[in-house]
Amino acid sequence: MWSIGELAERAGVTVKTVRFYSDRGLLPEAARSSGGHRRYGPEALDRLRLIRSLRALDLPVPDVGRVLDREDLLEDVIAGQLEELGSRMAALRWREAALRLLRDCSPGERAERLRLIGAVSAPPSTAALARFWRRVLPVRLPARLLSSILDGVVPQPPADPTPAQVLTFARMHALVSHSFPLTDFCRPMPRQPDRGYRPAVLYDGLDEAYELVSGDLRARKTPHEGEALDCFVSAHATSRGMRDTPEFRRQLSDRLALTADPVIGRYWQLAAELAGPADPTFGAAEDWLRAALDAQVAAVGC
Incomplete structure (x- = not known):
């Protein structure tokens, strides 16, 4: 289990970025420490990398959430972004x-x-x-x-x-x-x-x-x-x-x-x-x- 700082370091992002996605439900925490601090498993790193890839394509955060919940929606989201672009x-x-x-x-x-x-x-x-x-x-x-x-x-x-x-x-x-x-x-x-x-x-x-x-x-x-x-x-x-x-x-x-x-x-x-x-x-x-x-x-x- 990693702390929020350890996850941020492994992903190459700031702690603020991890907290932002966590607060919006895109990056669920695996557990909490005895002191109430967030803890993340290895799957969170893969998810965070996917989030960054989608955001690098300029997908809005709500669309990123939809894709994370249902990967079959990725094609529709991409088509919509291409039309808007x-x-x-x-x-x-x-x-x-x-x-x-x-x-x-x-x-x-x-x-x-x-x-x-x-x-x-x-x-x-x-x-x-x-x-x-x-x-x-x-x-x-x-x-x-x-x-x-x-x-x-x-x-x-x-x-x-x-x-x-x-x-x-x-x-x-x-x-x-x-x-x-x-x-x-x-x-x-x-x-x-x-x-x-x-x-x-x-x-x-x-x-x-x-x-x-x-x-x-x-x-x-x-x-x-x-x-x-x-x-x-x-x-x-x-x-x-x-x-x-x-x-x-x-x-x-x-x-x-x-x-x-x-x-x-x-x-x-x-x-x-x-x-x-x-x-x-x-x-x-x-x-x-x-x-x-x-x-x-x-x-x-x-």
Whole structure:
């Protein structure tokens, strides 16, 4: 049996450290001396070393206690710590890029950039962007479809951003926080559609069309006729209970030309800057398909 001082010496820690863990129930004493002093057995040394190893990983004392009581919880505790550490590291990388942005800008730009960056948390949240699109999109879309659309229209901030990407995201955050679009980003009809309009059919079809055109966007191909354009037009026609005819395509081209919205246009411009050319946005897909439709209509002279 060892005294508290002997255990501390063998473990290479202070008496205060042993007493701290003992008082919190992490290091049970084996017995007490006749004078009431704590006594520890050899198993206490192994336990103390395990405690130190867990604390060296920055595990909080309560989590250390859970692991000591149930070693099968160690994997869950480690996973939780990795997630928390990842969040802290993302925040630090974001702050570093923001500081570099402020350091390298001119004095005349600094006030505006401070205002933009100060409105964004670190790491940044996409909640404001999601709220913006929930206001824009039609109500009562199926949950699966709404989730798929939000995944496509709300860009995730880069894990290791450049100063330029920090500024772009901050500008996007400011845009959706202080603006409301005049029209929906791809709906060709008025905000109060006719009774036969089925928005779920439209957006489901657009999602498929955007996926079909993504390869052409990455390859930087000129807008052209093909499966993606046919899917795009079919989504609009079917959602209105109409047939895909040359006349419908001409009318659709005209309607889409009237739905240009500066807020939505600016949003997609910033989203493209944030994502880069390797990851085309829904906005880029929409523009490509509209251009393909316009070119086809002009070619046939409808």
